[in-house]
Every structure is written in structure tokens, then in C-alpha cells.
Amino acid sequence: MLMAKDQNNRYVSLLTLSRAELNEHKKKIYYCPCCTGRVFLKAGKVKMPHFAHAAHLTCDAASEGETEEHLLGKKTLYEWLEAQGYEVELEKYFSSFKQRADLFIRHNGKSFAIEFQCSIISLEDIRRRTRLYLKHDITPIWILSERHVKWKKRNGFMLSTFHWLSSSGTTLLPKLIAYSPKTSQFTILHQLTPFSERHVFAYPKIAHTQSLHFTELLNTSINYPLRNQLWLNKKQSWRLYSAAYATLDHLFFKALYDAGLSPATIPNECGIPVPYMHLYKTNAIQWQFWLYDKVLRKKNIGDLVSLGEWRSSLICCLKEEKIVLRYMPQAMVMNPFLPMEQYILMLEKLGILKREKNMYIYAKSIEPFKPSFLQKEDIFYQAVKQYYEELMVKANEIND
Numbered sequence: 001m002l003m004a005k006d007q008n009n010r011y012v013s014l015l016t017l018s019r020a021e022l023n024e025h026k027k028k029i030y031y032c033p034c035c036t037g038r039v040f041l042k043a044g045k046v047k048m049p050h051f052a053h054a055a056h057l058t059c060d061a062a063s064e065g066e067t068e069e070h071l072l073g074k075k076t077l078y079e080w081l082e083a084q085g086y087e088v089e090l091e092k093y094f095s096s097f098k099q100r101a102d103l104f105i106r107h108n109g110k111s112f113a114i115e116f117q118c119s120i121i122s123l124e125d126i127r128r129r130t131r132l133y134l135k136h137d138i139t140p141i142w143i144l145s146e147r148h149v150k151w152k153k154r155n156g157f158m159l160s161t162f163h164w165l166s167s168s169g170t171t172l173l174p175k176l177i178a179y180s181p182k183t184s185q186f187t188i189l190h191q192l193t194p195f196s197e198r199h200v201f202a203y204p205k206i207a208h209t210q211s212l213h214f215t216e217l218l219n220t221s222i223n224y225p226l227r228n229q230l231w232l233n234k235k236q237s238w239r240l241y242s243a244a245y246a247t248l249d250h251l252f253f254k255a256l257y258d259a260g261l262s263p264a265t266i267p268n269e270c271g272i273p274v275p276y277m278h279l280y281k282t283n284a285i286q287w288q289f290w291l292y293d294k295v296l297r298k299k300n301i302g303d304l305v306s307l308g309e310w311r312s313s314l315i316c317c318l319k320e321e322k323i324v325l326r327y328m329p330q331a332m333v334m335n336p337f338l339p340m341e342q343y344i345l346m347l348e349k350l351g352i353l354k355r356e357k358n359m360y361i362y363a364k365s366i367e368p369f370k371p372s373f374l375q376k377e378d379i380f381y382q383a384v385k386q387y388y389e390e391l392m393v394k395a396n397e398i399n400d
């Protein structure tokens with residue numbers, strides 16, 4: 001902790017004290033603003049000066065064993081915000097819901113709690129903290145330690161449930177914010193686009209605090225082009241290599257074989273990037289196959305398909321856990337139909353479906369993939385790129 005109360009109930013911030021003053025203050029008695037328990041001012045040679053609870057005390061709000069990285073992160077982020085003219089409250093404690101924010105500011109009449117997260121806390125903790133902030137009209141901004149960002153090649157990242165729970169942005173455009181106090185650099189992963197449960201494409205932006213304004217953390221208007229070639233490469237390697245773990249006791253692969261398909265021959269139309277698809281934890285290849293399998297596979301060209309049919313098929317897949325939702329506490333609307341509706345719009349653009357009033361006609365059949373299609377697959381994903389970007393623009397407009 002960097003804040004405590006003195007015997008006169010006044011706040012003392014360690015960010016404003018000089019070395020000489022620190023030594024003077026060491027002799028005084030301090031209390032935790034959260035639990036009112038006794039805390040001690042530690043100002044040694046190794047770690048940044050900080051307050052620590054007496055060993056026997058347990059405190060709901062304070063993170064014990066606070067690392068140097070966390071202390072330094074709070075300090076440098078505080079200075080970053082203050083330099084931009086914000087009135088920053090360090091370690092603000094909300095007694096009404098017993099939660100302490102690393103930093104708190106107001107911007108454009110809105111309240112923001114900024115949490116610099118260095119350790120992997122339990123998923124239940126993130127959920128609870130996020131929910132409590134939102135309930136009290138405070139927008140939490142989770143900033144992860146840069147150490148938690150795992151880069152793969154070509155703008156691919158490995159993200160876990162912890163990362164997704166810490167994501168911010170909008171329901172349509174989630175992003176992940178990371179920070180390194182050592183280098184004073186932010187790494188922002190914009191527009192998280194998952195290929196699979198863990199492998200996610202994103203648009204990384206690296207910026208030094210000196211060249212980044214706080215509002216950049218809130219910026220959600222960015223709409224990046226789809227890197228269709230990266231997606232296509234991943235899809236092609238999935239075709240080649242997933243057969244290795246495609247056993248028949250695996251629900252998905254069994255259904256695939258029952259449909260007369262295999263990873264190598266899965267249709268182009270199963271595994272298309274569409275807006276909102278991150279709301280499903282299940283990867284696009286699988287959830288789109290499940291919907292194709294339930295809704296279209298046994299239909300003939302010219303048959304009618306109703307939206308109700310799509311919806312009940314999705315509900316069925318959710319119940320059977322063939323499709324699993326991704327829990328994102330920050331997402332304002334958690335409408336499980338959103339990715340599916342975008343998929344239907346995509347199929348319409350690709351000419352597979354034709355809309356007729358409130359119904360769809362199965363207009364062009366979805367074919368198993370043949371290796372001789374390779375050339376065509378390229379063209380297919382060029383079209384997907386264009387349609388995806390059109391759908392994103394439209395979805396973003398609706399969001400505004």
C-alpha cells in the first residue's frame with residue numbers, strides 16, 4: 001500500500017514524501033484506511049517505500065505481499081494520469097462495498113477504477129470485483145502486467161480465461177491492456193479475434209506513457225481490417241494437424257465423421273470469422289459446423305430455413321454444451337444469439353442463404369472441401385474479408 005491514515009485520521013501518501021521525510025515518518029503510527037488495522041511504513045533499500053499490515057492482521061481490501069512491480073506500477077500510472085491533469089485518487093477505498101481500487105479518476109462525468117494486476121487472481125475475484133464496480137456505476141479498467149502477454153508469431157496471442165475476464169472495450173470490440181512499469185510502456189491488444197479457445201489474433205499497439213493519453217485506453221472506435229491470410233493459414237494447419245487428436249470419443253469429431261466429413265474436408269463455410277464470435281468459447285470451426293449440421297446439412301437446395309430453426313438449434317447446442325459461451329463480465333449485452341446472427345448474415349453475403357421476408361432459402365449448397373479447391377479457398381477468404389469488414393462496420397453503428 002502507498003496510502004495510510006495517521007493518528008489524526010489524515011491520509012498520508014508515500015508518493016509525495018522525500019527520503020528524509022520518510023525516515024521521520026517511520027516513527028509514526030499508521031492505520032489501514034480499509035480495515036483500520038495497524039500498518040507499518042517500510043522504507044528499506046530494496047523495495048519501494050510502502051505500508052504493510054501487522055503480520056497477524058487479515059485485510060479484505062489490501063493485497064499482501066505486494067510486489068515491487070505492483071508498487072511501481074501504481075506509482076508510475078498515478079504520475080502518468082496526474083501529468084494529464086486528472087485528479088487521481090490513489091488506493092481509493094469504497095467502504096460501501098469494501099473494495100479498494102489501485103487508482104480512481106473521473107473523466108467526462110464518468111468514474112473509472114484502474115486496477116494494475118500483476119498476479120493472477122482467482123477468476124471469481126475478477127468477476128466479483130468487476131460486478132461490484134459496474135453495480136456502483138464505476139467502469140473498471142484492468143491493466144495486466146506486461147509479463148502476462150504471451151506473444152505467438154504473427155500477431156497471435158495465447159489468452160486464458162483470466163485474460164478474457166480482464167478484457168475491456170465494448171462487447172463488439174474487446175481489448176486487453178497491459179503495462180510494464182519498468183519500461184513505462186503500454187501494450188494494448190485491440191480487437192481480440194479468437195481462432196480457437198486460446199489462440200487469439202489481435203492488433204497490438206505499443207506506446208510509451210509519454211505518447212499515450214488516458215482516453216486511448218477507452219478508445220473503441222478502431223476497426224481494423226481482417227488479416228484473412230493469417231486466418232487462412234491457421235485454418236489450413238487445422239485441416240492438416242487436427243486429425244492427430246480427432247478421436248471418435250470426441251463429440252465434435254464423431255459428429256464430423258457421422259456427417260461424412262473429416263478435418264481435411266470440413267467445408268470452407270465452417271470456420272469463418274464473424275463479428276461477436278468471441279462471445280463463444282468454442283472455436284468458430286466447431287460452432288459453425290454444429291449449426292450447419294443441425295440446420296442445413298439435411299436440407300435440399302430451395303428449402304426454407306426460418307430464424308426460429310437457427311435459434312432453437314443454437315439453444316440445443318448450448319444445452320448439450322457443444323457450444324460454450326465465454327463469460328465476459330464487462331460485456332454489457334450478453335446475447336448468445338449475436339455471433340449466430342452474424343454468421344447467418346455472412347452466409348447470406350456468401351450466397352449460401354437468400355432472404356425472403358422473414359425466412360431464408362437454402363440457395364447454394366455447402367460442399368465438403370477438396371484439396372483441388374486450394375486456389376478457390378484463397379478467393380473465398382478474400383470475399384470473407386470484405387464481408388467481415390462490412391458486418392463489423394454495421395455492428396459498430398448499431399452499438400453506437
Ligand SMILES: [Zn+2]
Nearest residue numbers: 032034035059
Ligand atoms: Zn487493511
